[in-house]
Amino acid sequence: MFAALSCAATVTVMLLSTTVPPVPRYLIAALSWLLVSGVFVLVFLLGKRFRYAGLGLALVLTDLLAGDAWRVRDVRNTAPYFYPEQLACIDRALAGTNARHGIAQYWDAKLLQCLSRHRLTLAQYFGTLEPMQWITSQRFFGERYHFAIIAEDEGPAFRLPREQFSASGQVTQSVSCGNRTVLLFGSPGLYIGGAGTGAR
Numbered sequence: 001m002f003a004a005l006s007c008a009a010t011v012t013v014m015l016l017s018t019t020v021p022p023v024p025r026y027l028i029a030a031l032s033w034l035l036v037s038g039v040f041v042l043v044f045l046l047g048k049r050f051r052y053a054g055l056g057l058a059l060v061l062t063d064l065l066a067g068d069a070w071r072v073r074d075v076r077n078t079a080p081y082f083y084p085e086q087l088a089c090i091d092r093a094l095a096g097t098n099a100r101h102g103i104a105q106y107w108d109a110k111l112l113q114c115l116s117r118h119r120l121t122l123a124q125y126f127g128t129l130e131p132m133q134w135i136t137s138q139r140f141f142g143e144r145y146h147f148a149i150i151a152e153d154e155g156p157a158f159r160l161p162r163e164q165f166s167a168s169g170q171v172t173q174s175v176s177c178g179n180r181t182v183l184l185f186g187s188p189g190l191y192i193g194g195a196g197t198g199a200r
Contacts, residue, residue, distance in 0.1 A: 003033040082115060089177035090149065091117055099146035099184055103192075105158040106132050108151055108180070109140075122149070127159050129192055144189035150181040165190065 010030040014022040043050045090112065094100070101121045104112060109124035123140045124132045131141055150162045165171055165183055173184040 003030075003037050006030045006033045083117070086178040086180060087112065087115055089175070090180065090182055093173075093175035093177065093182040093184070094118055094120075094147065097146070097184065101142060101145055102147040102149060103145050103160065103190075104149040105151050105154055105160060106134065107154070107158065108149055109136070112149060125160060125192075127154075127156050127161060129161065129164075144191050146185060146189050148183045148185070148190065150183065151179065152181060153179045 007027065007030040010027060014020070014026055020026075042053075046053060095118075100119060102123075103109075103125050104122045105127070106124045109122040113120045113122045121140055123142070123145070124134070124136055126132050133141075148160055148165060150160050151158065152162075162181065162183065165185075166174075170185045170190055171183050172186040173182075175182040175184075
């Protein structure tokens, strides 16, 4: 009953929301209650024996996962730190500069900020230069930015307007890193006004 009510509540919120389109993945949290409910049922049925059964099962699963991870490391020659060449190229483009506060599209911002070996702060923007304030922090956004990372293969909705940046005359360097381009801006940096006002 609890799982059914959770699913119903999630579907209701999705249908009433005017800002978030209904997406099937949002049901994952509600459907996971089936697993949680199953654990409660096992606790009720097994009583004190559940702690031993649960501990044994956890140890078996941990052993299987650890063994699989070890085999993947040996067979695929997995690097201890994920650092693809494209990200290394972006870091090289920023090396030797004080450029640490930039903008990128939504699908790049968190990934590049997390995996870069520099202490980057990346604000996420739409292709219209409107801030995309989704799963982020307001402190990432500012009025001026040192650089922009353009995802050349993205559609217009997400691809930052490279031509508009170049036309502003502030681009001092452009570095191509695969299907990403790093644009470095001269002092005082790229200024982005209010939402949808563009760059100047």
